[in-house]
Amino acid sequence: MFSNLEQTFRWYGPSDPVTLAAIRQTGATGIVTALHHIPSGEVWTIDEIEKRKNVILSAGLKWSVVESVNIHESIKTAGTEREKYAEKYIASLKNLSQAGIKTVCYNFMPVLDWTRTDIDYRLPNGASALRFYAPALAAFDLYILEREDAYKEFTIQQKQDAKLYFDSLGTEEKNRLTSNVMAGLPGTKDVLTIDQFKGHLENYNDVDAARLKENLAWFLQAIIPEAEKLGVKMCIHPDDPPFPIFGLPRIISTENDLLDVVNAAPSPSNGLTFCTGSLGARADNNLPRMIERLGKHIHFLHLRNVQREADGSFYEADHLGGSTDMCAVMKNIILEQKKRMDSGRDDIAIPMRPDHGHKLLDDFNYNTFPGYSAIGRLKGLAELRGLEMGIKNTLYQ
Structure with missing residues (x-):
């Protein structure tokens, strides 16, 4: 039997009511976090990175994935300072690589990086x-x-x-x-x-979807060659929700969008965060098939489920409920792992985190970030862990 998915949990840093000690009890071994106190566009220094890494290590966990090194708005709008901010972004990647943290999730959503009513x-x-x-x-x-x-x-x-x-x-x-x-x-x-x-909306008056895709391609062509030298895997997160809102374009919402990303700067370092919740909010996205076609580019997994409604509404469902067939999704992830093992790749244990949990039981006593309760995500992780084990035992024993 080959490696299981790496089980991770998102942590918002020392101010997060969900402590590292609590996360360790979930069975997760990896932490997904960021230096949220550093303004978007500024360099993450090696000292700040090591300080956060050591806090995580002292709790018996590993800093597995950065989510996110945010992209300055001047890059998204092709502002006059975008080259400066691209250089700063590369400097942060160099410092993360030096600290041994080599998977970086990011998104290219204008202004807001998620929206709920x-x-x-x-x-x-x-x-x-x-x-x-x-x-x-x-x-x-x-x-x-x-x-x-x-x-x-x-x-x-x-x-x-x-x-x-x-x-x-x-x-x-x-x-x-x-x-x-x-x-x-x-x-x-x-x-x-x-x-x-x-x-903020006024800054995008002249930026339609085509222009935003051009700006993303410019960013990728600027940083991916450097990321490849550093051994850093960049993985873009889909839009949430995956359709235009407030007149803002959305360009990471479909299979074709994801193909455009990987083709803009072909490299093992230019990959995807496959978020089943964001992509699953569109009925025209066939998630299992997307994994079959794009699996080799997936560096990070966000596993959650949404229940879609006819008018475009949706709500966060149980991880194994909702509109997405999570069993089919997990099966194709496991088949992708098998392909990687057979081809000699060393990234078989893809980092996975249970995304967006419900508030359950004692969760109501804590003011956590929306979607990032402790018990709700623990429930999701337990369900996903069991699903992975059951499918692997069925396929390979």
Whole structure:
């Protein structure tokens, strides 16, 4: 039997209510984290990296994956300073490599790196989940943000549903919706104001999907050759949600998008974070087939499930429930591991983390980052671990 997937857990650093000691009890051996206190675009120094690495090592764990070294907005918009920020990004990769941390997750989403309208959606069993409710997003865009182009982008039915939803909200509910939507800044609990968000949107007035793809290709061609020299594996995260919102383009949402990424700078260092939740929010994404075709480029796995709804809404389901056949996904991941073993690759134990857990039981007593409860993710990890073992025993014993 070949290596199991490397079981990892995301940790938001020393301020995270989910401690390293608690994570160790889940059975995970690897930590996925970032230096969130360093502003986007600034260099991660070797001292800061080693300090965080030693905290993790002292807890009996390993810093397996960086999530994320965030990309400065000037790179995404092709600003005048993008070359400077690309050089700083490479400097951070060099320091991470020197510290022995060589898998780096990142994304290329404009402004927000995830969006939900409800961060406390109650399921029938009382658990709390994250939810993206399409009429709520449209209501925010049309009647709170009051973005001018929004009226052209929604259908008549979507606008009617949005108005009906908006009229049902009280002042407190409108404020909560605003806070939820504006809370998607990378690696932080900070919430943008409406005026700040409008300012960010203006920066993308001249950036459509084609231009954003060009800017991503420029970034990849600038950093991937250096990453390859360092032995660093870059793995882009899909858009969340995987469709345009607020007039912002989304360019990492489909199989063709992922192919565009790996073809923009062909290299073993230019790979993918395969997130079954983000990609699974689109009904036209066949996830098992995507793994068959793109498996060799996958450097990191986010395994979660969403229940899709007909109007484009979705909520975070149980890891083995929801709209994605997680058994078929896991089977094809295992088949990819077998291919790697047979071809002599040394990256068979692909890092995997249970993404976005429900709040369960004692989780309600802690103010964790949305989706990053302790017990909910422990449940997800246990289910995924059992699924992996069951499939491997069926296939290879």
